[in-house]
Amino acid sequence: MEFYLTFLLFLIGIWGMITKENLIKKIMGLNIADSAIVLFFILIGHRQGSTAPIMEKGIKDVVDPLPQALMLTAIVIGICLTALALTLVLKIDKEYRTLNISEIEKLSRDE
């Protein structure tokens, strides 16, 4: 069930990226898709009823910590990308005076 929900979230993100005309909404879509992937990884590592992998006496059943560690990296990369994308949007706004992708494409077309 959770996997399907994550997949749905991923599809929502991609839908946003493809159909929205506004550049900032596109970036939001990318972020949503990224979050879906983060959730997916966390789900891989998760097991019902097990605890955090801090090895003390009496703890046997632990979750797999590796996906969480991976996702920390992926989140950091995602933040970098978002920051860069928003900077580019700022520059695009300065150059074209609009954030609508079809208008921008009309303006930047070769003659």
Place this chain on the structure above:
Amino acid sequence: MNSIPLFLIIISLFAACLILLINFLKVPSILTKLISLSSIIIILILIGFFTASILIKKQILIYNLGAWKEPLGISLHMDGLAWFSSLFGTIIALFALIYSLKEKNYSFKFYFFFLILLSGMQGVILTNDIFNMFVFFEILSIASYILIAYSRENKAIKASFDYLLISSLGMSLFLLGIGLIYQGCGSLSLTEIGKNFNIKAGISPSMFRLAISLIIVGIGIKAAFVPLHFWLPNAHAYAPTPISVLLSAVMIKISFLAIWRIINTLEAINFQYFFLWIGSLTALIPVIWALSQTDIKKLLAYHSVSQMGFIIASFGAGSALSLTGSLYHLLNHSFFKSLLFFSAGAVIYATGIRDLRKLSGLYKKMPYVAIVSLVGALSITGIPPFNGFVSKTLITTSLKEYPLPSFFIFLASVGTVASFTKLMMIFLNREKVTQKNLGNFSPDKIRKIPKTMIYPLISLSIICLLSGIFPSWIIKGISNFILLKDLAYPLKVYSPSNIGKSLTILGLGIFLYLFISTKRGKQISLAIRKREFGLNNSLLLVLAGLLVFIIFMKIL
């Protein structure tokens, strides 16, 4: 000795940080250039002298990061393929850096990101951990997004943004694929995945297909497979010239070699046949667009995609000969495409114009550039005795059993000849064109090209000629030391039938050029040129490509 793979990655990273640090101290900019040059030369020496021995001994050099052994830790593997790609990448980077010294007054930020890009590139090919590969891919791409937008012209920024969005979608798919693989076999190291994650080991076939398709499509965006390549022409055309070279000659190849490596370790042989089709289509379709372009760098960028098609198709055939041809063409393409981009950059530097229709009679003003561009054009079109001829012959010989793909490849070669005839016409005098279209271009206003821009051009054209005249050494080297396979039969490249074939292609290509320069041909090119896919459609095509991939896998 063992830690050399690590140094290949961190030397340029260290140099980049050093550049950032010393620029707080208001040092002259020559120091920045010196640091970046010396770091690349050190890397080149490390690859060339210290690790060449692994080729001869046919070993793999393994370095475990933090001394954690493989299934748990990350390790760097330096095998023949990694050595090869690391070497040619660094050589091209060195040329690009020399070229950039006097081209414009690049700030220290340019060199900073240039070195980061280099470091990411080395990481992608050296690492043996699939998540680590993802991280290095992101380092590489973030640096390249910034460098593409470096000129801050409106088209460059737009191209960079498009690339960012499409490529990030691809990287998300890649990450999803990694997740599926991790779920399937509980490990991230490529060798371990190769052992545990295949259909033989009881992984369900649909899961296997899905994971591989996601990974191939994710990286395939960077390697410019055909429905996924729409970001490339703009990004490569509007980047500064040294960066266009690095992206076209190295980055798309590194991405392709990453796919090569993943397919090899996962033993996904079924997929290889699919690459034959993707490759032949990748060779053919961009040529149609390239023929209609008027922007000098955009034409070259479309041809980068098309030449990748040759490489991919030859990889798909999967025999020892075709794999050798694929790697050889990869090497050759990176040399002659960087030569062509450099000379296009020199033309743009000298005249300030990038429209083919407005340039004419440049041979008298810059004979050097004209001659080296001719070398590049002859190489890419596959005319003997240049290197393109050798590798294209290898590819066409190995694709003989597949009639339709080799027909596509043949058509692509004809189109390549036509569009490079079009490109070379800027050096000749064209009286008819000159009077009407010249616009603001006047032959007296040509700037002198500095020597640092000429050296890379000359050395690259010498490489193109030499590797065309003495092919057998390189062919043997690639097949024996990198692929570890013996070519089954002695190959004679310069046979009359091969030369005849390439001359036929030349004739047909010139015929096609004559057609597209008529009035009717110009109307058709205008119609094609306008039919460029926007960002939304490109993103949609990525998904469509993924679907086609998965469905096709199911059929095979």
